[in-house]
Amino acid sequence: MQLKYLQTIADAQEYDCKVVGLAWSPNNQKLAVATIDRQVVLYDEKGEKRDRFSTKPFDPEAGKKSYIITGIAFSPDSTKIAVAQSDCIVYVYKIGEKWGEKKAICNKFPQPSPVTCIIWLLTGPIICGLVDGKVRALQIKSNKSQSLFASDSLVVSLAPNSKGTGFLSGHIDGNIIRFYLTNDHNEDEAQGRIVVHSAPPYALAWPQGYIFVGGCDKRVAVFNNNGKLVKNFDYSRDNDEYEFTVAVCSPSGQAVVMGSFDRIRLYNYNTRRSLWEETAPKEIKNFYTITALAWKKDGSKVTCGGLCGAVFMFETVLKRTIWKDKFEITYVGPSQVLVKPLDTNERGVILRSQHGGEIEDVRIMGKDCYLVARTEETLLVADLSRNLLSEVPWSNSLRHEKFYFENPNVCLVFNAGELTLIEYGDNDILCSVRTEFANPHLISVRLNERNPASENKKLAYLLDLKTICIVDLVNGYMIAQISHDSKIDWLELNETGHHLLFRDKKQRLLLVDTVTQSKQTIFTGVSFVQWIENSDVAVAQSGNTLAIWYNIDLPENPTLMAIKGDVTDVIRNNSKTEAICVDGNNTFSVELDEGLVEFGTALNDNDFSRAILFLENMENSSEAEVMWHTLYVIAMKQQNLTLADRCSSALGDVATSHFLRETMQTAQKFIEKYNENPNNSPDVWARLSILYGELATAENIYLEQGNIDAALEMYKKLHKWDEAIRLAEQRNHEKLDELKQERMTLLVQSGQFEKIGQILEGEGKYEEALTMYVKSNKLLRIPKLLEKEPSLLEDHSAIANVLKSLVKQELFEAAAEVYEKLDKPDLAMECYRKGKVWNKAVDLARTVSPDKVVQLEEEWGDSLVENKQMDAAISHYIEAGCTIKALDAAVAAKQWKKAVHIVKVIEDADTVKKYYELIANHFATAKVSKSSNIINSVNDLIG
Incomplete structure (x- = not known):
C-alpha cells in the first residue's frame, strides 16, 4: 500500500493554527475538522466544505477563549459529534443526517478534570481520558458518566480496536492499559496494564493482534497482544526525524500511519510473511508537526492535520481494477476492497475479511447484483443492493464451485456433490447437504419470509430423482422425506414452509403438507406452476386452463380460468396480481382476483381488520364461508374473542356467538377486578375449554380454583348429569342427593324412562327398573335384567306382560331367552324358530329334544x-x-x-x-x- 496525495482540504496559515482533531463519519459521508479557534468544520467525502459550527464553553462567564478543543469523535450512526474540551466537559452535538440541519447540544458530560482525548466506540459508549489519569465511559441514553479505571498519570492517547469492543489508553508515565467493554474478546488478552513504554505513548494504535506505540524517543515499537515486543523501528539516529505525535490504523487493522514532523510513515502487515513492513515515508515539506490523523472507514483515504491548520487528503490504494465497465474495484488493503458502481452515484460496498485474510478473485455475479471473493481460508459473498456481506470458512476446492443467486436471501453454492447455503449477512454456513441435483428448480429455500413470530428457515431438495427431503434449518433436523413413483422435475416451498408443491415428469402437480406429510395430486398436465409472492396462493397452467388456489388448504376446489398462450410468470405489485401470457408474438396479462390474494396475505400478516373488511365486501358464497371459518380458527388460536365472535356471527353460528359474548363479559369483569390480561383469567380458560369440547379440562380448571359448584353448574347446563353426579360423589358434595333428585325429575318430565331404568338398575332397584323398561318400551334390556336378578321371574303377571310385548314386537330372541329362564323350552324353541335364531334353537334342541335337531338343521x-x-x-x-x-x-x-x-x-x-x-x-x-x-x-x- 502507498499513500498518494489527492488534495488539500484546508490551507496552511502563517501562524499557529493547530488542527486539534479529525474524524470521519462511519457512513463515509462526512469529515469533521476541529480547529484551535474552537470550531468544527464539516466537509463531504470529496473534500468540499459544507458546514461548520462553533463550540461553547462549560462556564459562559469564563469567556469563549477559556478553553480549547482536545478531540472529536463521530457517533456510530454518523448523526452526532462528541467534542472534548479542556474546561472539564464533553458536549455531544446533534448534526443530523443531511447537510444544513440545525446543530444542537443533545448531551452534556461534565468531568472532574480537563479532558485530554476522546473516542466513540462502535458498541455505543464514548470513552474519554482525563488529566487526573481517569478513563471514563459516557452513556448517551442515560446521560450519565462512570469511571472505568483510574491511574496516577495523565492520559495522553486512546486507541479503539477494529471491532469497537475495547480500547487502549496511553499514559504519560509510559503505561499502556487495555480495557474491554464486552465479554467477546479472547481470554488470553487480559485487561489491565500490558506494556510500559520508554516514552509517553502519544502515538498509539491497535491494529488486529498488535499494538503500535510511538513517542518522543523516535522509535516505533510493535507489541503483540500479550505485550511482547515483536518489532522495533528505530529512527533515533536519524537527525531528520522528530518525535511521533499521532497514529491511526486502517479499518481492516492491516496498516498503520504514524505522524511526526513533516513526515508520515506507513506500516503494512504482510499476510503471507506474517510481519509488519515499512513503506517509503511520505515527506510533506513545511507541514510541520502532524497533529491529527483520520482514516476513512472504507479504507480508501487518510487525512492529516498540521500545526498551521493545513489538512491534506491521501489515497490509500493497493490496486484498482474495472469490472466490465460497470464496477470499480479498489483494493485499499490486503483484506479490504471497495466496490463501487460506475454508472450510478451509489456509495458501493466495503468488502472486508473479518479473519484478516488477503482478498483475491473478486467477481460480480448474478445480474450484477451479487459479489463473490476469496481468501486462502474463507469465501465471501455479498448482496450489493442491500449491502449484506457474509464470510464463511472455505477449503481449497480448486474453484470449481457453481453459484446460484435466484433466492434473494441465500446464496446456493454447489461443489462436488455438496450443496452449501450461505445466508447474506451471516458469517456461518447455514446448511450443507449432499445432493447431485444443482438445478435451482429442484431446490427451495425459505428464510423468515412474511415476518414470522419465530425463526422459520426451511430447505427442500432432492435426495434422488424420486425423493424429496425437507430440512428445518433452525434446528438442523429433517422434517419430512417424501417419496414419489415418478421422476420430479420442479419443486418449491411456499413462503411459510408449511406447504410444498412439486411436479413430476408425467406433468402431475402434487401438494405436500410439511407438518402432516400428507401428499395429494391436485392438477394434471401442468406446464407452468408458481406460488404468488407474499401469499399462499398457487397458480398452475394445464393446456388452455389456468388454475388458481386462493385457499391452498382446500386444494380440491381451485378457481379455473380459460386462457390462450403460455403463462411465463405471475407478478404482484401496485395492488394487482397478473399472469403474464405469451401467445406467438403477442404478450398479454390475465388479472387474478387480488381481493382473494389479499385476504390470504392479510391473514399471514395478522392484519385481521383488513381481512374482515375484505370479507364484508364479498357476496355470500361457499368461498366466503370457508374464509370466515379460516379466520375463526385463527382467532380462537390467538384467543381473540372479539374477532371470533364476528366470524361466528358471519357463519350464522348464533350459539357460539352468544357463548363468546358471555365469555367476553367474564373477561371484562376479570379486568375490572384484577386489572390484568383477560387471558390470565381461569374462568375464561374454562369457558374456552367448554367451547372446544374439552369438559375434563374445564373441570380441572374449576377444581384448581376450588370452585366445584361452577364445575357442577357446567355439567348441569350441558345436561351431563352423570358427570355432575360422578363429580359430586368423588368430592362428597353436600348437594349430592339434591342433584340425583333433580336429575330424576328432569328424566321423568322428559319421558326418558329407559334412562331412569338404567339408573335404578345401577342402584339395585331391579323391580322399579323392570317397570321403567316396560314403560319405555325398550324391552331388550329386560332379559339381561332377569339374568342379573332371577327373583323377578316370580312376578308372573309382570313377566307375562313382558313376554306378550316382546312377541307383539317380534322380539322373538329376547322372548325365547325369557322362556328359557322360565324353564319353558318348547315355547323358547318356537320363539327361536320364529326369530330364525337357528344357532340357539339347535343348541337348545340338543339339550332338551335331540330328535328335533335334524329338522332344525x-x-x-x-x-x-x-x-x-x-x-x-x-x-x-x-x-x-x-x-x-x-x-x-x-x-x-x-x-x-x-x-x-x-x-x-x-x-x-x-x-x-x-x-x-x-x-x-x-x-x-x-x-x-x-x-x-x-x-x-x-x-x-x-x-
Missing part, C-alpha cells in the same frame, strides 16, 4: 337358501341328511368340488343325472384334468 338350511346364502346352507343340509338339497345348494353356490364329493355319496343315478352333466360341463369348460372321472361317469349314465 334342515329348516336352518332352507332359511339360508331363502337369503341366497347357498354356500352356508350346504353344511346344514348335510347335517340334516338332505343330500339332494345340499347338492342343489353346492351347484347354486358354484362350489363344484363340494358338489363332486356330495354326488359321489348319492346312489340314485337317475336323480343325480342332471347334476353330472352340469358338473362335467363346468370342469370340461375349465379344462381341469380331474373332470375325466366325472365325464366318464356321465357317459356311463347317458350310455
Whole structure:
C-alpha cells in the first residue's frame, strides 16, 4: 500500500493554527475538522466544505477563549459529534443526517478534570481520558458518566480496536492499559496494564493482534497482544526525524500511519510473511508537526492535520481494477476492497475479511447484483443492493464451485456433490447437504419470509430423482422425506414452509403438507406452476386452463380460468396480481382476483381488520364461508374473542356467538377486578375449554380454583348429569342427593324412562327398573335384567306382560331367552324358530329334544337358501341328511368340488343325472384334468 496525495482540504496559515482533531463519519459521508479557534468544520467525502459550527464553553462567564478543543469523535450512526474540551466537559452535538440541519447540544458530560482525548466506540459508549489519569465511559441514553479505571498519570492517547469492543489508553508515565467493554474478546488478552513504554505513548494504535506505540524517543515499537515486543523501528539516529505525535490504523487493522514532523510513515502487515513492513515515508515539506490523523472507514483515504491548520487528503490504494465497465474495484488493503458502481452515484460496498485474510478473485455475479471473493481460508459473498456481506470458512476446492443467486436471501453454492447455503449477512454456513441435483428448480429455500413470530428457515431438495427431503434449518433436523413413483422435475416451498408443491415428469402437480406429510395430486398436465409472492396462493397452467388456489388448504376446489398462450410468470405489485401470457408474438396479462390474494396475505400478516373488511365486501358464497371459518380458527388460536365472535356471527353460528359474548363479559369483569390480561383469567380458560369440547379440562380448571359448584353448574347446563353426579360423589358434595333428585325429575318430565331404568338398575332397584323398561318400551334390556336378578321371574303377571310385548314386537330372541329362564323350552324353541335364531334353537334342541335337531338343521338350511346364502346352507343340509338339497345348494353356490364329493355319496343315478352333466360341463369348460372321472361317469349314465 502507498499513500498518494489527492488534495488539500484546508490551507496552511502563517501562524499557529493547530488542527486539534479529525474524524470521519462511519457512513463515509462526512469529515469533521476541529480547529484551535474552537470550531468544527464539516466537509463531504470529496473534500468540499459544507458546514461548520462553533463550540461553547462549560462556564459562559469564563469567556469563549477559556478553553480549547482536545478531540472529536463521530457517533456510530454518523448523526452526532462528541467534542472534548479542556474546561472539564464533553458536549455531544446533534448534526443530523443531511447537510444544513440545525446543530444542537443533545448531551452534556461534565468531568472532574480537563479532558485530554476522546473516542466513540462502535458498541455505543464514548470513552474519554482525563488529566487526573481517569478513563471514563459516557452513556448517551442515560446521560450519565462512570469511571472505568483510574491511574496516577495523565492520559495522553486512546486507541479503539477494529471491532469497537475495547480500547487502549496511553499514559504519560509510559503505561499502556487495555480495557474491554464486552465479554467477546479472547481470554488470553487480559485487561489491565500490558506494556510500559520508554516514552509517553502519544502515538498509539491497535491494529488486529498488535499494538503500535510511538513517542518522543523516535522509535516505533510493535507489541503483540500479550505485550511482547515483536518489532522495533528505530529512527533515533536519524537527525531528520522528530518525535511521533499521532497514529491511526486502517479499518481492516492491516496498516498503520504514524505522524511526526513533516513526515508520515506507513506500516503494512504482510499476510503471507506474517510481519509488519515499512513503506517509503511520505515527506510533506513545511507541514510541520502532524497533529491529527483520520482514516476513512472504507479504507480508501487518510487525512492529516498540521500545526498551521493545513489538512491534506491521501489515497490509500493497493490496486484498482474495472469490472466490465460497470464496477470499480479498489483494493485499499490486503483484506479490504471497495466496490463501487460506475454508472450510478451509489456509495458501493466495503468488502472486508473479518479473519484478516488477503482478498483475491473478486467477481460480480448474478445480474450484477451479487459479489463473490476469496481468501486462502474463507469465501465471501455479498448482496450489493442491500449491502449484506457474509464470510464463511472455505477449503481449497480448486474453484470449481457453481453459484446460484435466484433466492434473494441465500446464496446456493454447489461443489462436488455438496450443496452449501450461505445466508447474506451471516458469517456461518447455514446448511450443507449432499445432493447431485444443482438445478435451482429442484431446490427451495425459505428464510423468515412474511415476518414470522419465530425463526422459520426451511430447505427442500432432492435426495434422488424420486425423493424429496425437507430440512428445518433452525434446528438442523429433517422434517419430512417424501417419496414419489415418478421422476420430479420442479419443486418449491411456499413462503411459510408449511406447504410444498412439486411436479413430476408425467406433468402431475402434487401438494405436500410439511407438518402432516400428507401428499395429494391436485392438477394434471401442468406446464407452468408458481406460488404468488407474499401469499399462499398457487397458480398452475394445464393446456388452455389456468388454475388458481386462493385457499391452498382446500386444494380440491381451485378457481379455473380459460386462457390462450403460455403463462411465463405471475407478478404482484401496485395492488394487482397478473399472469403474464405469451401467445406467438403477442404478450398479454390475465388479472387474478387480488381481493382473494389479499385476504390470504392479510391473514399471514395478522392484519385481521383488513381481512374482515375484505370479507364484508364479498357476496355470500361457499368461498366466503370457508374464509370466515379460516379466520375463526385463527382467532380462537390467538384467543381473540372479539374477532371470533364476528366470524361466528358471519357463519350464522348464533350459539357460539352468544357463548363468546358471555365469555367476553367474564373477561371484562376479570379486568375490572384484577386489572390484568383477560387471558390470565381461569374462568375464561374454562369457558374456552367448554367451547372446544374439552369438559375434563374445564373441570380441572374449576377444581384448581376450588370452585366445584361452577364445575357442577357446567355439567348441569350441558345436561351431563352423570358427570355432575360422578363429580359430586368423588368430592362428597353436600348437594349430592339434591342433584340425583333433580336429575330424576328432569328424566321423568322428559319421558326418558329407559334412562331412569338404567339408573335404578345401577342402584339395585331391579323391580322399579323392570317397570321403567316396560314403560319405555325398550324391552331388550329386560332379559339381561332377569339374568342379573332371577327373583323377578316370580312376578308372573309382570313377566307375562313382558313376554306378550316382546312377541307383539317380534322380539322373538329376547322372548325365547325369557322362556328359557322360565324353564319353558318348547315355547323358547318356537320363539327361536320364529326369530330364525337357528344357532340357539339347535343348541337348545340338543339339550332338551335331540330328535328335533335334524329338522332344525334342515329348516336352518332352507332359511339360508331363502337369503341366497347357498354356500352356508350346504353344511346344514348335510347335517340334516338332505343330500339332494345340499347338492342343489353346492351347484347354486358354484362350489363344484363340494358338489363332486356330495354326488359321489348319492346312489340314485337317475336323480343325480342332471347334476353330472352340469358338473362335467363346468370342469370340461375349465379344462381341469380331474373332470375325466366325472365325464366318464356321465357317459356311463347317458350310455
